[in-house]
Amino acid sequence: MTTPSFRDLEQLSASLDGQLSQAEKTRLEARIQLNPALAALLADLRLARTILRQTPKRRFRRNFTLTPTMAGIRPPVPRLVPAFSWASAVAMLLFIFTLGTNLVGRLSFGAAAPMLAAAPMTNESYGFGGGPAATQPPVTDNTQVIPTAEAFIMTVPETTPSGDARLIEPSASTVTKAAPEPVNIWLYIWLGLGAVFIAAALLIRRASIQAFRRKVGRKPNP
Amino acid sequence: MEEPALIRDAQHGDLEAFNTLVLAYQDIVFNTALRILGDEDMAADAAQEAFISAFRALNSYRGGSFRAWLLRTVTNACYDELRRKRRRPITPLEPETEDGDEVETPRWLADPNASPEEQLDQAELEHAIQHCLENLPTDFRVVVVLADIQGLDYSEVAAAVKKPLGTIKSRLARARLRLRECLQSFRELLPAAFRLEEERGL
Numbered sequence: 001m002t003t004p005s006f007r008d009l010e011q012l013s014a015s016l017d018g019q020l021s022q023a024e025k026t027r028l029e030a031r032i033q034l035n036p037a038l039a040a041l042l043a044d045l046r047l048a049r050t051i052l053r054q055t056p057k058r059r060f061r062r063n064f065t066l067t068p069t070m071a072g073i074r075p076p077v078p079r080l081v082p083a084f085s086w087a088s089a090v091a092m093l094l095f096i097f098t099l100g101t102n103l104v105g106r107l108s109f110g111a112a113a114p115m116l117a118a119a120p121m122t123n124e125s126y127g128f129g130g131g132p133a134a135t136q137p138p139v140t141d142n143t144q145v146i147p148t149a150e151a152f153i154m155t156v157p158e159t160t161p162s163g164d165a166r167l168i169e170p171s172a173s174t175v176t177k178a179a180p181e182p183v184n185i186w187l188y189i190w191l192g193l194g195a196v197f198i199a200a201a202l203l204i205r206r207a208s209i210q211a212f213r214r215k216v217g218r219k220p221n222p
Numbered sequence: 223m224e225e226p227a228l229i230r231d232a233q234h235g236d237l238e239a240f241n242t243l244v245l246a247y248q249d250i251v252f253n254t255a256l257r258i259l260g261d262e263d264m265a266a267d268a269a270q271e272a273f274i275s276a277f278r279a280l281n282s283y284r285g286g287s288f289r290a291w292l293l294r295t296v297t298n299a300c301y302d303e304l305r306r307k308r309r310r311p312i313t314p315l316e317p318e319t320e321d322g323d324e325v326e327t328p329r330w331l332a333d334p335n336a337s338p339e340e341q342l343d344q345a346e347l348e349h350a351i352q353h354c355l356e357n358l359p360t361d362f363r364v365v366v367v368l369a370d371i372q373g374l375d376y377s378e379v380a381a382a383v384k385k386p387l388g389t390i391k392s393r394l395a396r397a398r399l400r401l402r403e404c405l406q407s408f409r410e411l412l413p414a415a416f417r418l419e420e421e422r423g424l
Contacts, residue, residue, distance in 0.1 A: 006395075013395035017369070019376055045395070048402040052370035055351050056344045057253055060266050064248045064273050065241040071277050073237060 100190030257367040258300040272296035290378040354404035362397040
């Protein structure tokens, strides 16, 4: 009886798995008959293999299915993007707000200009000569309206170059009554348009993400 | 749906098809990782990582045994986990008592569906096998887990670990011998059926 070699060990192990050719198998079986050490080694290997095959199978407490995020799949971005990205939406909102504010401001000034043009002006109010002299008779028609530059030039010679400047309060009868402040309707229109645009963008984005999720069949882990 | 069709769909990015494959293979992948790593949480991490890697590298699958291809992925993930484990404090397999002693037959190894006797037998067997597996060099352990625990044939194991058949044959023979020697020290813990077989063999 000889001690099994490493080559014997390999052959015995392979014979358990049916990995020997018919000729190798026949030769090995003949040697096993003659050598009890080989038979004992074969029994040891078989037992080890049998025990390993009885290893209990375990189940983990959750599944290993992948979510789109784990798989590195991102929802497709709508083709109109980058208009639908968050940064673009915010930029668009700010742009619309700025545009709307400027427009409303311009409209407001435009509405105020006629009021200024129609404001009562005295010849003193322009500061020529610093107002009427004390010796001069009081201006009776101190609310003379100068609607045009031409009219203003015509009145200048009547003023005296000296004297205290005196701002003459316009009387209620001559002052054009201030118009009520216009409603900033354009501001609301622009803001409303911006809100509608952003809402539409978000809805389209949401719809595309939902369509993507349906397509990839996202399944939550139990 | 047939496996080749599922693989083909998954290769075209169909995550639902891939998840069907995951459900079919998750037990074998998890158990392979568990036996190589010896820790349930690490094994779960490796299994999850393996499936993620598998999905991303699915186009590199060129036919043949999908199981072997998948197990190669999990084996690689296990090697990565083992490298990380060397850099981290080691968590013992067995829970410890307050005094720091290892619990001999931990309850967390038990299968809740088995009877108490079966649970005890299974727990002892699993404990013995896992202990002996962990005493093997990693390369031997991987081969014996794939061949003897998961039942892959030599060519599948060779494909999974990317080694020639001769290397697989050699590693498996030596691993079995070492395991046999190790399991002898657990003789009293092994179920009666194995003890009887052992006595018959001798």
